[in-house]
Amino acid sequence: MFQVRIHGRGGQGVVTAAELLAVAAFNDGRHAQAFPSFGSERTGAPVVSFCRISEREIRTRSPIDEPDALVIQDATLLHQVGLFSGLRPQGYVLVNTKKSLAEIGVAGFVAELPKGHVLTLRATEIALQHLGRPLPNAVLLGGFAALTGAVSLAAVVTAIEDRFSGPMREGNVTAVTEAFNQTRAELEGAATLERRSVGAAPD
Amino acid sequence: MLRQIEGSRAVGESVALCRPRVVCAYPISPQTHIIEGVGALVKSGRLRSCEFINVESEFAAMSVSIGASAAGVRAYTATSSQGLLYMAEAVFNASGLGLPIVMTVANRAVGAPINIWNDHSDAMALRDSGWIQLFAETNQEAVDLHIQAFRLAEELSAPVMVCMDGFILTHAVERVEIPTQEQVDRFLPPFAPQQVLDPAAPVSIGAMVGPEAFTEVRYLAQARQLEALDRIPELASEFERVLGRPSGGLVSAYRNEDAETTVVALGSIVGTIKDVVDQMREQGTKIGVVSLTTFRPYPEQALAEALEDAHRVVVVEKAFAIGGRGILGADVDALVSDRGTRTYTVVAGLGGRAITEAALRRVFGEAIRGELDRVSFLDLDRGVVDRELARMAQDPRTAPSVERVLRDVRESAARIV
Numbered sequence: 001m002f003q004v005r006i007h008g009r010g011g012q013g014v015v016t017a018a019e020l021l022a023v024a025a026f027n028d029g030r031h032a033q034a035f036p037s038f039g040s041e042r043t044g045a046p047v048v049s050f051c052r053i054s055e056r057e058i059r060t061r062s063p064i065d066e067p068d069a070l071v072i073q074d075a076t077l078l079h080q081v082g083l084f085s086g087l088r089p090q091g092y093v094l095v096n097t098k099k100s101l102a103e104i105g106v107a108g109f110v111a112e113l114p115k116g117h118v119l120t121l122r123a124t125e126i127a128l129q130h131l132g133r134p135l136p137n138a139v140l141l142g143g144f145a146a147l148t149g150a151v152s153l154a155a156v157v158t159a160i161e162d163r164f165s166g167p168m169r170e171g172n173v174t175a176v177t178e179a180f181n182q183t184r185a186e187l188e189g190a191a192t193l194e195r196r197s198v199g200a201a202p203d
Numbered sequence: 204m205l206r207q208i209e210g211s212r213a214v215g216e217s218v219a220l221c222r223p224r225v226v227c228a229y230p231i232s233p234q235t236h237i238i239e240g241v242g243a244l245v246k247s248g249r250l251r252s253c254e255f256i257n258v259e260s261e262f263a264a265m266s267v268s269i270g271a272s273a274a275g276v277r278a279y280t281a282t283s284s285q286g287l288l289y290m291a292e293a294v295f296n297a298s299g300l301g302l303p304i305v306m307t308v309a310n311r312a313v314g315a316p317i318n319i320w321n322d323h324s325d326a327m328a329l330r331d332s333g334w335i336q337l338f339a340e341t342n343q344e345a346v347d348l349h350i351q352a353f354r355l356a357e358e359l360s361a362p363v364m365v366c367m368d369g370f371i372l373t374h375a376v377e378r379v380e381i382p383t384q385e386q387v388d389r390f391l392p393p394f395a396p397q398q399v400l401d402p403a404a405p406v407s408i409g410a411m412v413g414p415e416a417f418t419e420v421r422y423l424a425q426a427r428q429l430e431a432l433d434r435i436p437e438l439a440s441e442f443e444r445v446l447g448r449p450s451g452g453l454v455s456a457y458r459n460e461d462a463e464t465t466v467v468a469l470g471s472i473v474g475t476i477k478d479v480v481d482q483m484r485e486q487g488t489k490i491g492v493v494s495l496t497t498f499r500p501y502p503e504q505a506l507a508e509a510l511e512d513a514h515r516v517v518v519v520e521k522a523f524a525i526g527g528r529g530i531l532g533a534d535v536d537a538l539v540s541d542r543g544t545r546t547y548t549v550v551a552g553l554g555g556r557a558i559t560e561a562a563l564r565r566v567f568g569e570a571i572r573g574e575l576d577r578v579s580f581l582d583l584d585r586g587v588v589d590r591e592l593a594r595m596a597q598d599p600r601t602a603p604s605v606e607r608v609l610r611d612v613r614e615s616a617a618r619i620v
Binding site: 018019022023025026027031032033034035036058059060061062063065 | 207209368370371374375376377378471472474475477478557558559560
């Protein structure tokens, strides 16, 4: 079972992101369960949503206390209490920001995680470019697919095509693909650097 | 068709496949997405020959449903919490008049204090209203139970309430097999009402009944409910033949064959309990779970058989009879205590309090070791309660204060940080 917690603010499509992720996992032939944090959501208020992905039927209805991955749609939430709580030692973190990890000051929280498991993505900028609106939720799923491999890009694209229509559909497909490619390139670049730094033969 | 879909939307699809002619509802969280879904299907024309009637309250929603059903058409409504209580008088009327209305209750706590989250206080408050009450464990079951509910209601001329956990099911996106229209039509024939208000052939329904016959009328209502105990398993079998999957029935057991400890529960928490049962079985604990898909009529015989070999029964329930004890817990205790089976009631998930697997493992372990109170509240914050009790003891005229409790909980949370 792969468990994801998505943090953002009301109006950023936090709940939609979890639903899209669940549909993408379903498109990949897996079982998935998405659910919101059941609060009285208000625009701008912190919102959490959840998604479980599994090869088997998902029966539990308990909240996700020990996520395998965190998607943070709004970097202003980073220093909120409990944001990283329960994150598994091999977990992944994807943060929507145009700043570096050092600049946003989360190095301390994520120092223990494996290399290449924590990344930033300029998702709001990518969304503005392709959608004309600051909606980073679907875009981040492209980065999430590249970072974790928990869902395929094709399945995310199909989920977006089912959910949206018109310019939002086209824009999100382009944006999510760009986010996927950027993230993968970043991971490959980091891996190459890593190999060079330990003296391995370049590929 | 297998779809990854929100529970509310799946139920909306299911209701539409049952071809209701009148849907009348008033929106309330967490029921809203269900009636929005049905409303959209009426508007788009996919649900044909159906009138979606907007009204000003839940009392009106049930009253319109009563009128529609008495006029001989299939009627559906849905509500939650305060909405169910606001329509309470009409809820009793629907069953007293023997009208086969189907209603979804997206279960939610009842205020005050106001709380929009899930528990079973709403359905339990109306458990004696004469409605058949079915509880869904999953969204698949919620979809399937609605189809069975219309058939059951119309065969018995009695209303059926399909209960599904608010938010936990209604707002969860998971895989659900949505049946085809052809499958539903094979299982659910067109509505053939047992009583119809028709100007061409005038009759009265709802006559006043005095002391000379009221007892007999109530006895017959009970007989009708007991008939449902025979009909529900038959319909579940037929549903499986037509739709190709088991769903519904009176009770269902999981890993309970040789269980010394049996957990009994209603609704979606059964899924979490199944996972906990698997974890404890791996450690060698003989534990199983029995869920009641049918809560009213109370499936006494089926439940007694399922609990026959248990040394102890732990009832996990999302409601509490204040001033009394657990509701399902009392029902189960009455069934098994005379043969020496110990029962424990664990009140859990009130007002949306998360029920974690760790907490369930802990209380099941305590029950097995005989350390659990007969009635307990899962994850109760004892400190908060004790401080408030102490304040009340200092001034005997002070009532418990919601606002003080909230402040205390927030201050405690701040201290942890």
